[in-house]
Amino acid sequence: MEVKNREKNGVTILDLKGKITIGAGEIALRNAVQDAINSGAKNLVINMSGVTTIDSSGVGELVSAYTTTMNRGAKLKLACLPNKVQDILVITQLITVFDVFDTEEEAVASFAA
Amino acid sequence: MADDHCFHLDLGSRFENIELVQVVLREALVRFGMDEDARHWVDVAVREAIANAIKHGNAQNPEKKVHVDLSLDGDELVIRVGDEGPGFDPALIHDPLAPENLLRPNGRGIFYMKSFMDEIHYGTRPGGGTLVTLKKKVTRVQDNPEGHREEGTEWK
Numbered sequence: 561m562e563v564k565n566r567e568k569n570g571v572t573i574l575d576l577k578g579k580i581t582i583g584a585g586e587i588a589l590r591n592a593v594q595d596a597i598n599s600g601a602k603n604l605v606i607n608m609s610g611v612t613t614i615d616s617s618g619v620g621e622l623v624s625a626y627t628t629t630m631n632r633g634a635k636l637k638l639a640c641l642p643n644k645v646q647d648i649l650v651i652t653q654l655i656t657v658f659d660v661f662d663t664e665e666e667a668v669a670s671f672a673a
Numbered sequence: 674m675a676d677d678h679c680f681h682l683d684l685g686s687r688f689e690n691i692e693l694v695q696v697v698l699r700e701a702l703v704r705f706g707m708d709e710d711a712r713h714w715v716d717v718a719v720r721e722a723i724a725n726a727i728k729h730g731n732a733q734n735p736e737k738k739v740h741v742d743l744s745l746d747g748d749e750l751v752i753r754v755g756d757e758g759p760g761f762d763p764a765l766i767h768d769p770l771a772p773e774n775l776l777r778p779n780g781r782g783i784f785y786m787k788s789f790m791d792e793i794h795y796g797t798r799p800g801g802g803t804l805v806t807l808k809k810k811v812t813r814v815q816d817n818p819e820g821h822r823e824e825g826t827e828w829k
Contacts (some may be wrong), residue, residue: 582724583688613713615720616785620778627776644713651788652781653770 562592563592566580571668572601577610579594580618589618593625593636605667606657609640614648626658635659678704679744684723686731686739686756691723694741699750701743705750706813714789715750715809721782722754722805730756730803740798745811749791752807755798761797 561578574592579585596604606625614622622638629636637659639650649655661667678701684690688810698719723739740755767774769781776824786793792808 581688581720582691582728613717613720615717615724616779616781617724619781623776624778652784653775657775 561588563588565592565596567673568664568668571603571605571671572596572599573605573607573664573668574616575607575610579612579613579615580621581615582615582617586617586621589621593628597632597634599627603671604629604634604636605639605661605664606636607639607664607667608642608645611642611645614645619648619652619654620656623654635671637661637667637670639664680742682741683733684739684741686723686727686733686737687735688727690739691720691727694723695720698743702750703747705752705811707811708813711809711812715752715807718786718789718807718809719752719754721785722752722807725782725805726754726756726758726803729761730758732758748811750809750811752809753804755802755804756805757798757800757802760797760801760803 561580561584563574564575566573566575574596576589580589594605605657606622626636639661640663641660646655649658659667659670661670680697680701682694682697684694695716698716699712703716707715723741726739727733731739742753744751749778762785766783767777767780769775769777769784774780783793786805786807790807792806792807794806796804796806798804813819
């Protein structure tokens with residue numbers, strides 16, 4: 561999986577592309593979130609539009625990202641979930657845990673609200 | 674349906690090998706005529722079974738193998754994934770939907786399999802190790818031409 565880090569209006573955006581799966585994918589996500597937090601990011605959006613598959617380890621890594629950011633006084637939101645990723649979050653009931661937005665713009669704007 | 678699309682693979686216990694199975698599995702499911710959405714979810718369930726076999730069954734010991742069988746019994750897809758580990762009791766797995774478990778980072782693999790397959794059974798491999806059997810009725814493309822679920826239906 562590829563992760564790109566950029567910034568928009570003071571919000572750190574992580575663009576994920578590919579599979580968030582056990583092994584390399586979950587580690588890439590973990591490292592990207594840790595790096596962003598360690599660099600002082602307080603507001604993070606994960607743009608999921610490029611995610612093709614997420615397995616249970618990938619979902620677990622998203623949960624870890626959520627708790628890590630919260631414990632470090634930061635906030636994490638998800639944007640642009642592909643249908644199959646959204647389905648996974650619904651059946652695991654994690655859709656009730658994460659702040660999920662249809663678009664990146666809405667996710668970024670929500671930090672100002 | 675032709676039996677020559679069935680397969681048996683013995684894999685080293687490395688996560689990278691999951692991708693190899695996915696390639697062979699997808700090819701077989703296409704040839705069975707399974708629609709695209711169903712293929713995706715079978716793919717996800719089998720990925721979990723193999724990941725569990727590598728991580729929990731074989732403890733990522735490269736000397737231990739994961740054994741994957743795929744066959745078609747009438748309209749029913751049957752996939753068996755075996756490991757060479759000490760075995761485990763599925764009753765000990767916590768409920769990932771319980772409020773106290775929702776934020777646990779692990780423990781959703783079996784839930785995935787149960788959600789996306791029609792049946793899942795755990796047993797013991799001849800010679801030791803866990804054998805998980807996954808079953809799914811094949812929904813062919815001609816039965817679901819658009820290849821996706823109808824609005825309001827559940828994945829199954």
